[in-house]
Amino acid sequence: MGTIGIEWVKSYHGRASNLTNTKPQAEGFYNTLSATRQFNWGDDLAWDQDFEQQGKGSPTTGTDTSWVDNVDMVFFSGHGSPGSFLFGVATDDARAKPTEIVWGNRDLEYIALDACNVLEESGVFSRWGWPVFKGLHLMLGFHTTTGDEPDRGRILAQYLNAGNTVRSAWIKACQDTEGSDTQWAYLRADQAGTDTYNDHWWGKGSVSSDPSNPTTLYYARGAC
Amino acid sequence: MNIRIDFPQDMPSPRELALYGVIAPAWTAASASKQAQRFGLRAEARDAGPWLVCADERHTLEIYQASHSVRLERNGFDAEGRQTKSADPISRDRARSVAERFLDSVGDAHAQAELASITELRVLEATKEQPKGVARIVGLQVNYRYRLDGLALVGPGAKAQVTVGNDGELGQAYRFARQTKLLTMHPAVDAQQAFERFARSARFADLRSDAKVKLHSAKLGLLCLPPTEVQGLLMPVYVLQGEVSTEALPSEIFTSYVAAVDIDARDAKRQRWLHTRPGLIAA
Numbered sequence: 001m002g003t004i005g006i007e008w009v010k011s012y013h014g015r016a017s018n019l020t021n022t023k024p025q026a027e028g029f030y031n032t033l034s035a036t037r038q039f040n041w042g043d044d045l046a047w048d049q050d051f052e053q054q055g056k057g058s059p060t061t062g063t064d065t066s067w068v069d070n071v072d073m074v075f076f077s078g079h080g081s082p083g084s085f086l087f088g089v090a091t092d093d094a095r096a097k098p099t100e101i102v103w104g105n106r107d108l109e110y111i112a113l114d115a116c117n118v119l120e121e122s123g124v125f126s127r128w129g130w131p132v133f134k135g136l137h138l139m140l141g142f143h144t145t146t147g148d149e150p151d152r153g154r155i156l157a158q159y160l161n162a163g164n165t166v167r168s169a170w171i172k173a174c175q176d177t178e179g180s181d182t183q184w185a186y187l188r189a190d191q192a193g194t195d196t197y198n199d200h201w202w203g204k205g206s207v208s209s210d211p212s213n214p215t216t217l218y219y220a221r222g223a224c
Numbered sequence: 225m226n227i228r229i230d231f232p233q234d235m236p237s238p239r240e241l242a243l244y245g246v247i248a249p250a251w252t253a254a255s256a257s258k259q260a261q262r263f264g265l266r267a268e269a270r271d272a273g274p275w276l277v278c279a280d281e282r283h284t285l286e287i288y289q290a291s292h293s294v295r296l297e298r299n300g301f302d303a304e305g306r307q308t309k310s311a312d313p314i315s316r317d318r319a320r321s322v323a324e325r326f327l328d329s330v331g332d333a334h335a336q337a338e339l340a341s342i343t344e345l346r347v348l349e350a351t352k353e354q355p356k357g358v359a360r361i362v363g364l365q366v367n368y369r370y371r372l373d374g375l376a377l378v379g380p381g382a383k384a385q386v387t388v389g390n391d392g393e394l395g396q397a398y399r400f401a402r403q404t405k406l407l408t409m410h411p412a413v414d415a416q417q418a419f420e421r422f423a424r425s426a427r428f429a430d431l432r433s434d435a436k437v438k439l440h441s442a443k444l445g446l447l448c449l450p451p452t453e454v455q456g457l458l459m460p461v462y463v464l465q466g467e468v469s470t471e472a473l474p475s476e477i478f479t480s481y482v483a484a485v486d487i488d489a490r491d492a493k494r495q496r497w498l499h500t501r502p503g504l505i506a507a
Contacts, residue, residue, distance in 0.1 A: 014432040016473040020425075021503050079473055086472060094472070116476070125350045125357050145477040149380075150503035151450050155274075158452070162272050168303075172295070175398065176450045177380050179479075180340060180367040197304065219348040219357065220304060223341070223365045223385065 002072035002202030003107075005039040006030045006153075007046040009078035009088045016086060021150040022077035025114060028154030029075040034161050034203065038071045044089045046078070048096040057100030061092050069106040072202060075153055080115025080141075082127065098128050104135025104210060109199075110166055111136065114152060116145040119185035121221060129217045133189040135210040137196040140170040143183040143221040152177040160201040167197065171222070178224035185221040189214035227428060229437045229466075231419040241412045241460040241485055244372065244404040244446060245497070248454075249292050251276055260285045262329045263296055274452050291381065293400040293451035294330060301387075301395040304347045305362030311390035313361040316342050323366035323386035326397045330384075333401040335370040335377055337384060342366050345387055363389045372404065372446060378463050379481065379504060381448030381455070400451040404458060410485045415442070418462045418482045421507040427480070431470065439466040447481055449502055456498035460484040461505065480506040 008026035010019050023042055030040055041050065052062030053069075068074050079086040084095040103111065113119070119128065119141035128139060152173050159169035167186055174184035188196045189211040196208045197218075253276065256269035260278035265285055267278040275286040279299070286295040302308060319342060327337060343365045350357035368384040370377040384399040413421075419442075428437065442465075446458035461481040468476040487500045 012430065014430045014435070014470070016470050016476060017427045017435075017437075017468045017478070018430055020427065020506060024503060079476065081473060121346070121348070123356075125348070125355060129350065130355060147479060147504075148506075151453065155450065155452055158274055162275070175380075175385070176400075176452055179378075179380060180343075180369070180383055180385060183343075197306070215352060217350045217357070218304060219350075220346065222345040222387070223343040223367055224380075 002035050003038050004030065004033055004035040004073045004075070005067060005071045006075045007041045007050060008076070009043060009046050009086070011043050012079065012086070012088045015088065015094060016079045019078065019148045021148050024150040025153045026075050026077040028151060029157045030153070032154045032157035032161070033201065035073070039067060046087055047089070047091045048087045048094055049092040051096040052092070052100040053102040056102060057097065059092050062100055064101070064103070065106050068111070069103055069108045071107060073110040074108065075112045075114065077114040077153065080113060080118040082117050082120040082122070085113055085115045085118055098132050101132050102134050103132055104137070104212065108135070109137045109207070109210070110140070112140040112156065112170065114146065116142060119143055119187060121185070121219065124187065124219050125217055129187055133211065133214050133217065135212045137188060137199050137208060137211065138166050139187040141185055143185040144181070146182055147178055149177050160204060163200065163204045165205070166199045166201065174224045180223045182224040183221050184224055185219065188218050189216070190218070191215045227431050227433060227435050227437055229423050229428070229439060231416070231439055232442055235415040235442050237415040238412045240409040242373065243407045243410050243460070243485070244458040245407045246455050246457065247403040247405060249289065251287055251289055256287045259287060259294065262331065288451040290454045291400065291402050291451045293381070293398065295398040296326070296394070297396045298394060301389065303345070303362065303395065305360055305390065308390050309360060314364060314388060314390055314392050316364060318392055319364040319366050319388040322388045322392070322394050326386045326394060327368070327384060327399065330399045333370060333399065334403045335372045335382065335401065337368045337370055340367045340369045363387050363395055370401070372458070376443065376445040377448050377458070378445030378461065379448045380450050381453070400448070402448065402455060402458070412460070413484050413486060415462065418484060418507070422464060422480065422482045425507040427506060431468070434471070436469040437466060439464060441465045444484060447504065449499070449504065454498055456492070456496065457487070457500055459500060459505065482507045
């Protein structure tokens with residue numbers, strides 16, 4: 001059985017507008033997926049450094065080996081933009097930025113960033129692709145803005161539990177919970193001998209070996 | 225709240241709005257199999273929790289047990305165009321024709337479909353030699369929305385989409401819908417009152433005085449929840465689209481739903497109206 005963690009932010013303390021549904025959205029995922037639950041950090045206990053690599057970028061306070069890169073799948077729910085996703089408190093700088101992130105060099109296979117525009121197409125490989133993927137299989141997100149809604153995490157988990165591939169489960173969960181003006185997106189990595197296109201959640205089908213030094217990255221997007 | 229939000233002054237405020245009740249779906253294994261036959265799919269239905277699933281060697285049909293919604297997929301659809309990298313995209317007319325065939329097969333939605341857009345299913349592939357990636361269009365997506373008695377059905381639970389691959393065949397499709405019946409007319413919340421409630425909502429409570437909030441549009445609609453969710457009423461809502469700007473997040477585009485009728489929770493229970501205050505309603 002795989003391991004999971006979630007982080008969510010409702011209260012942005014004026015840094016950005018508050019959100020209403022991030023907690024039920026992330027906890028819906030946490031409480032539904034057939035998995036071992038490792039951590040649930042919300043609001044002022046959700047920190048950007050939990051996602052960042054120690055010693056990388058500035059500030060260099062990353063602790064992902066204890067948190068995000070220490071489980072198989074993570075779900076984040078909060079505000080985002082193409083260059084970062086946002087937190088409510090500045091224990092570091094309140095932004096998780098790709099210049100401070102390396103994922104999969106310890107454990108992480110899948111991450112869902114339920115936040116606006118993080119996977120906007122323009123420049124996505126140089127932003128979130130080559131620097132970040134070091135064993136990570138798939139990053140799930142949105143090309144466009146997305147809604148503040150409560151159900152997507154649970155629905156994603158239900159599709160994963162039902163044996164859908166990870167990419168298909170994300171697309172279906174987004175289509176079930178957004179209007180067609182919203183565009184889902186994902187990034188995935190492959191190298192010789194890996195097949196992340198057909199990845200499933202642990203115990204629900206095939207799981208590729210890790211693309212620890214990817215040779216090909218794929219980005220896909222479509223209407224919800 | 226330290227900020228000012230300018231709302232439209234000319235938004236019409238109806239005195240009352242129609243309440244539509246949702247007719248609870250009564251899917252059975254037999255009715256699911258019958259639905260599958262509409263697509264030429266002959267298979268027993270399997271209960272997979274939120275869905276009844278019918279699958280044969282070519283297609284899989286998922287029927288959402290909480291609504292009158294269906295999703296059809298061609299098994300093994302090449303959703304990244306990995307086998308057809310050099311294929312030309314099909315024409316929009318061809319895609320639309322495939323989409324209309326799907327809508328004909330799926331049956332009555334009890335609402336009027338209208339074409340919303342035709343969008344591209346896009347894939348970029350990057351290698352060490354081409355690190356910025358090469359784009360290809362692997363299919364066209366024909367998107368529909370719905371109206372009921374002239375009012376827009378809004379939210380995720382009333383729409384249809386057909387994805388047509390570059391081989392000209394249906395790859396994936398869904399139709400999200402609920403059967404409804406007109407129940408009664410109900411006093412409406414005045415538009416300005418709804419805007420004031422929205423302005424007082426938690427969303428804006430902590431914004432500082434240098435934040436800016438602009439409302440771009442406001443319209444009336446009937447809120448349709450995700451197809452996986454049980455819904456008792458199509459709640460009339462004001463759909464507000466706008467933008468919040470702060471130093472940390474200069475352009476945050478939002479779509480929010482604000483209740484256009486007040487439903488007393490005890491009345492709702494007596495009437496068996498489920499989930500009249502879903503999380504999607506912001507105020």
